[in-house]
Every structure is written in structure tokens, then in C-alpha cells.
Amino acid sequence: MRPRTLEEVVGQEHLTFPGSPLRQLVEARADARTGPASVILWGPPGVGKTTLAHVISHAEGRSFVELSAITAGVRDVRHVIDSARTERELHGRTTVLFLDEIHRFTKAQQDALLPAVENRLVVLVAATTENPSFSVIAPLLSRSLLLTLRPLDDDAITGLLDRAVTDPRGLAGEYRLTDDARSMIVRVAGADARRSLTVLEAAAGIARARGAAVDGAPDSADSDEEAPDDGDAPPSSSAAVVTEEDVAEASAEAVLRYDRDGDQHYDVVSAFIKSIRGSDPDAALHYLARMIVAGEDPRFICRRVVISAAEDVGMADPHALTVAVSAHQAVERIGMPEGRIPLAEAVVYLATAPKSPASYRALDAAIADVKAGRSGQVPLHLRDAHYPGAKGLGHGEGYLYSHDWPYGVSPQEYLPDTLRGTTYYQPTANGAEARMADRLASLEALRREDLK
DSSP states (O other): OOOOOOOGGOOOOOOOSOHHHHHHHHHOOOOSSSOOOOOEEEETTTTTTHHHHHHHSSSSSEEEEETTTTTHHHHHHHHHHHHHHHIIIIIIEEEEEEEEEEGGOOOOOOOHTHHHHTTTTTEEEEEESSHHHHHHHHHHHHHHEEEEOOOOOHHHHHHHHHHHHSSTTTTTSSSEOHHHHHHHHHHHHTTTTTHHHHHHHHHHHHHTTTTTTTTTTOOOTTTSSSSSSSSSSOTTTTTTEEOOHHHHHSSSOOOOOOOOTSHHHHHHHHHHHHHHHHTHHHHHHHHHHHHHHHOOOHHHHHHHHHIIIIIIIIISHHHHHHHHHHHHHHHHHHHHHTHHHHHHHHHHHHSSOOOHHHHHHHHHHHHHHHTOOOOOOOOOSSSOOOOSSTGGTTTTTTOGGGGSSSGGOOOOSSSGGGGOOOOOOOOOOSGGGHHHHHHHHHHHHHHHHTOO
């Protein structure tokens, strides 16, 4: 069922529209000297990277070579380049080199490709599931066209399944999907076209083995007639019915795409933190579940929860940090999977708590002043006066011991003279912090009482 033309490719309309760089690459005749530019296809598994490479290779005047970065080395790359030179000089054909999982190539291996890509001796079509900015060397990236493939949506997977059921290259109309079965395949496929077809094929085999077909259903293995080369065959009246139960047996659970060192690691935890910040406990629990199911390091999750408690909740609910740290300690002591229980409690608490970033923003503003040289000298009355000779320098002179004053607040300046009157901490009106503005005003009045 691999698409043979761009028209058969689903879900990548942003790359296949008329006049797009990809369509020009596919439709233009390869020139032996100034052939098409190389491309890097970046996207999750099962969205069509290998398919697009094959479609590109079908253009007139091209030969196709496929390598996997998992097994290939520099020697294999040099052999392809030598063969490409022969193809161009003797036959005027441009070689399309499809390199799957290029992110697994080392810098030295990627360097070996540069001369051939530079003079367009080969058209490199490289596929990767990792962000090329991190996994592909800059010289190779700058000499290639980067095309980002999107995850397939439910409509694209549904269309693909319906085509596979009727197409002679697929099930040729000998099976029929129930609506529930189709919906379940879409759900468990996880935007992966390849997985959706794998599950469909396995479920069809289960349906056939169960004898789901009406008596007398044609069996393609015993049929004397050859299937047509093109066109779709509608499901016959005796088609085997693929049910939701068949799909359930074929696929016990959805495969979760998650890479602990790549984009998904950062994207999911980013969504997790932003869901907590946005006060959506359901979304926060969803992303927490994705990290747990994918085997994310629970210590990493706990660190992010503690940071969120201080960064996003802050003084609006000072107890949030205590809850987060307690959850962290609980996970360390009891381990997983039981550790998910205190983690869930902490995440729900943080997501539903009032929010304020005022405390850490105040520190960032103070840090910015220090880095900008707006520090000033520590006032003499605040300097350490314990070592010999300190008092002779005036250290500590005039210091007012706060506990000797009513309410424990002495009327004196604490900031350097150059920063007098500066305000860093500006409380919000959220949660417990709503009362902080009045308290700060009272403290300021007490400090200023005898300074007027």
C-alpha cells in the first residue's frame, strides 16, 4: 500500500501542493550536472518519509539507493558515491541516496557525505525522527532543503484504511471494517500510517481465522482470477467482517511515541508544566501519564513538579512547595509504580492552586540589576562587625536590632544607597498573596516611621 505518486500521499498537503518544492523535486527531470537539491525529511514514524523518498526516486533519469544509518558506515557511503559518479558519467543518471535515520550517523560519517551533496553528485534524501538542528551537522543542513512532515490526523488514517480495504494491493474488498473497528484502529495507530495498516492486516487475519466470512466467501489464495492492477474493489456481500474485538486482539494497546532524549521528551514535559500553570488538572494528568507510561525518569518528573511549585504557584499558596517536595521524597522512598500516587496528588494540587510568579520574578529583577552593575556598597551599619578592626572602619555603627522595636521591625535602610526606593517584589492579587500587599505596606510604614 505504499503510495507511488504524490497524489496518493495523505496528510502532508502542506508539502505536496502544486508548485511546492517537493513537487518540483519529484516532477522535474534530473539534470546530470545541476540536479535537484538534497532534502532532509523530519517527522515522527509512519508519516511517509520513506514513501516520499521512493516517490522522488521515480523521476526520469534517476537511480535509487537505500541505506540505513543503523548498519551503514563511511565505506558504504563512499561506495554509493563512487557508483553515483559512474552512473552520471556513463549513463547521465543522477543517484538518489535515501539514508534512513541519519541522526544515527556520527559527525565523521555525515562529513563523508558533504562533497557529493555539495556538487550534487547524489541527491541525498535523509529521514530522521529527531530534530535536525540537533542531530545533523550544520554544513549538511545548510546544503539541504528541510521538509517537516506532520503527524497524520484521524481523517488521514481513516482514508488510508478505507483505501487499504478496497485496493487490490491491500485487502481487495474481501473484508469489511465495522465503524467501531475502524475507530479503534485509528485510535491505537497513534498517527502512524504503518502501524494502522499492520493492525488492519492482523485484525483481518483474525477475522478470517474465526470464520467471520459468510459461507462461500472468495478466498484470494484459491482464486483463479488475477486482481486488477488498479482501481478499487468494493467489499463483496460475502466479505469477512473485521470487528472491534478482532482489532483489540490484534493490538493490545496503543504504541506511545516518546523519546527520552529527543523532541517528545521536551515537548511533553513542556505541555505538562504549561498545563499546571494554566490550571488544567486533567491535561496535566494526561501528560504525566504519558511520561510515566513511556518510562520517563521519575526523578526528572519530580524535579519539574518542585520547580513548578515555586515558579508558578509561589507565594499565592506557599504550601504548594511543601506538597511538591513531599511528593519528591515519597517517590524516592517508595519507588514506582506506587510513586505515581503522591505524584498525582501533587500535580492536582499545583494545577488547582492559585498562581503567582512574583517571588522568582523579583529575584530575576534583582539579578539583572547586579549583573548590570547597579549594586552599590553594602551600607556601613549592615556590614559585619565581628572581626578585629571592623568597628574602627565603622562597620555596624548605627545598626538597629530589629527585635528591640515594636512588631520586630526597625526603622532603617537595608538597600544600598544607589538602590534606595527600589521595589523588586510586587505581589499579585491571587490566593494567599492577595494579603501580601497590605502587609508590605504596613512593614514599610513601620520602617519609615522614624526616618521622616
